[in-house]
Amino acid sequence: MSTYSLSDGLASGAPRTSRAPWLATWIRESGVGVLASIAWIAFGFSCLWWQDLGDWSRTHSLGIAAFIIAAIALLGTVGADYLGSAGRGLRQRAPWLVALGAFLTLWEVATAKFAWLPLPFFPPPQSIIEVYTDDLPKLLDSVFASVKLQLGGCLIGATVGFVSGVSIGWSRAVGYWAHPVLRFIGPLPATAWLPIAFFTFPSSWSASTFLIALATGFPVTVLTWSGVASVSNAYYDVARTLGAKPSFLVLKVAIPAALPHVFVGLFMGLGASFAVLVVAEMIGVKAGLGWYLQWAQGWAAYANMYAALIVMSLLCSGAITLLFAIRDRLLVWQKGTVKW
Amino acid sequence: MVAAAALAEVAAPAAAGAALDIEQVSHAFDIDGAELPVLDDVSISVEPGEFVALLGPSGCGKSTLLRLVAGLDKPKSGTLREDESRIRAPHPSRVVVFQDPTLFPWRSVWDNVALGLEAQGILKSQRHRVDAALDLVGLSDFRTAYPHQLSGGMAQRVALARALVNDPKILILDEPLGKLDSLTRITMQAELVSLWQRKGFTTLLVTHDAEEALVLANRVIVFSDRPARVKADIRVDRPYPRHRGDPYLADLRRQILGLLGLDATW
Incomplete structure (x- = not known):
């Protein structure tokens, strides 16, 4: 039926x-x-x-x-x-x-x-296009300078942060000495060092690299450390009964287990370093997108400012995208990670 | 489930069991300055190739004894020997399978099983042993899977393969089946017995399930409440495969439960 x-x-x-x-x-x-x-x-x-x-x-x-x-x-x-x-x-x-x-x-x-919208402050789309076509060489120079500074500082900061984070997490002796220093200096915003950095370092470029490295390094250190410290003892027990030496425990147990934390640190460090980069370029370094912004403002060239802002946001977003791509590759074993 | 060809390949190196001597071992934990005794003058002598089950109330110190045998901790007093040589540190000839599989989540199944050979620096020439161990536990098809994709029983099988790939002389099992569902548990008990029979390693199994101890082991040691003391040492002279309904085993089970203070309810 x-x-x-x-x-x-x-x-x-x-x-x-x-x-x-x-x-x-x-x-x-x-x-x-x-x-x-x-x-x-x-x-x-x-x-x-x-x-x-x-x-x-x-x-x-x-x-x-x-x-x-x-x-x-x-x-x-x-x-x-x-x-x-x-x-x-x-x-x-x-x-x-x-x-x-x-x-x-x-x-x-x-x-x-x-x-x-009042005109000089709110330029139309065509004037921004005009910046990209007519002021391209200067803009490209600025992009190149910014990327160079950012990349150098970030790589140094991430490397130092990672190594010190692993050492603090692994070795009690290193932790004893490094922890108070980290606690005292770490939370200080890297930009607070600007005046000192610019007269202690031989060039404004090296001073900015140091500041960017500092801004990146602190969160990377802390999160790598907490990652290594939170590795379950059971993993070490298993590895030890299977004949693992201490170097194996660090390189093949502690570090891979801490890697998700490390990437959170890198994400935070990268964000902090963008802020330092722009401020350093605006104040000390006579090149880069931060300087370009400052220069454009000085000439009331508002279209150039917007153009530079758009480029800057593309670069920062690109850097984070790259970081997430690397993370997704290295952490395929994790389930339910946030997609960028 | 168990491929004979794979067995032959894995069993090739000398894999016979070792003797284990536990002599007057006492151990205690320091908890907030107070000393908490967990093992009290425990002496057990295990013959090569024996399957010994350690049975006792929960928290009595059985697992602590296993950690001492594995070399993960040092006893406060007494000595432990594997084939006459004193146990001072972990060694791949004594491998532990824990209650949780503790697979490394960042490694694929194959890489997890390869862990021991890699740690000993002999993986390059011995890759076939990893494949054979995976065959042995019937998980060859999952070699590229990650631990989070496995069921509890499969994960515990991988943990077993990770132990067996090292050809241990003493296999230390710390309630490895405790968290599995009863069907998987019965299957894996049978697999354990057949692995042990074929490879001849000495086995130490901690459990709090009297029936499991009687089905698997040819010797059951019953511990007292904490601090653990040997309360009874029972030989189980029955051929394998054993049947759960065997009246001889049922009688032993009643005896053991009586020793554990449960005679009234059974």
């Missing part, structure tokens, strides 16, 4: 489900893509329709670029089935494209066209 009614329902329902949902499926899959395309077309029109209130040279190109992106969004999402993983990725990010297009349109209209 029930079987009969079930098959009956299926038979009569079949033709209906095959015709009408074709449109529904299409709208569900490509609708957002079409919306994204409309948003970017709106952005393009907002660039070209009205006259600029100021003198910006990239308005026209930006409008054209917006139309190109609109076309890519439309073709990419509608034809996603033929584009493989690129198409799938575009479809997945289509809602973000809609939001971005709408935001840029609003920004364009509110600044360059009607100046709802």
Whole structure:
């Protein structure tokens, strides 16, 4: 009885489900893509329709670029089935494209066209594009200087922090001497050392490297130490009964077991070091993105400031992404880790 | 479950059991300055290849005795000898399987089993022993899995393989089946007996399950409450495989439970 009614329902329902949902499926899959395309077309029109209130040279190109992106969004999402993983990725990010297009349109209209936001302080998108095209060499120099300083300081700080953290966690004698020093100096913000560092070190570059290393090193030390200290004795017992020597216990038991903590320390250290980097560049070092920001502010070049901020955030986010990628590789054995 | 070919490969090196002499061993813990005696003048002499179960009330000091045999701790007084040589430090000829598998979560199953050979610096030439030990416990298909992907029984099997790969002369089992469900437990008891019979190592098993002791061991030593003293030393002269319903074993079980102060309820 029930079987009969079930098959009956299926038979009569079949033709209906095959015709009408074709449109529904299409709208569900490509609708957002079409919306994204409309948003970017709106952005393009907002660039070209009205006259600029100021003198910006990239308005026209930006409008054209917006139309190109609109076309890519439309073709990419509608034809996603033929584009493989690129198409799938575009479809997945289509809602973000809609939001971005709408935001840029609003920004364009509110600044360059009607100046709802006071103008020199809120530059339109085209003036930021202008910075990237016209002031590129100086910006690249600054990026290079910042990355060099950051990388050097961070590597030194992370290495020293890791080694001292393991030593403190492992050896009672090292802990006896290092712990009070760490307690006394560690919580001091690295930027507090700025005045002393800049006259004790031979160059502002070495002083900044020291400060960045300090900012990175403290959290790495503390978390590595706590990681090593919290390794369960059972692991050591197992390794010892299997014939492990002390070096094996440190390198193959304590360190791998502490690694999740170490990465938390590196994450915190990296964050602290960004702050020190920018301050050091603003105050002492005559290069880098921090200095560029300061310089731009001095000339009231607000578009340059925003441009530099965007680059800076991309770099910092990139550094954290890289750190998480390394962590995910090294800690594949952990389950339920936070995705960045 | 147990592949004969794998057995032949693992059993190749001299793996016969060692004699174990525990002579007048006493031990105590320092807890906040107060001395808490846990072992009181314990003397046990174990023949090579014997399967000895140590039975006693929970917290009586059985596990402490195992730690002394493993060489993880030193006794306050008395001596322990493996084949005439005094036990002073851990050695891979006496391997412990703990109640928790304590697999290293950052190592795959294969790498966990390889731990002992790696620590002794002989892994490069002896990789086949790891494969054979995994075959032995029937987990070859899980060599690349990580511990968090294993069930409790599988994890304990890996821990067993990690011990056996070292060809121990004395296998020390600290309630290794205590946390397993009863079905897995019965299966692993049978596996333990067949491993022990084929490889001939001396086995020391701490348990608080009288039935488990009687099914597995050919000698059961009953301890008193803390500080642990040897209360009875019972020979179990029954062939393997043993049956849980065997009236001879049931009688011994009643005796043992009586020694543990549970005669009224059984």
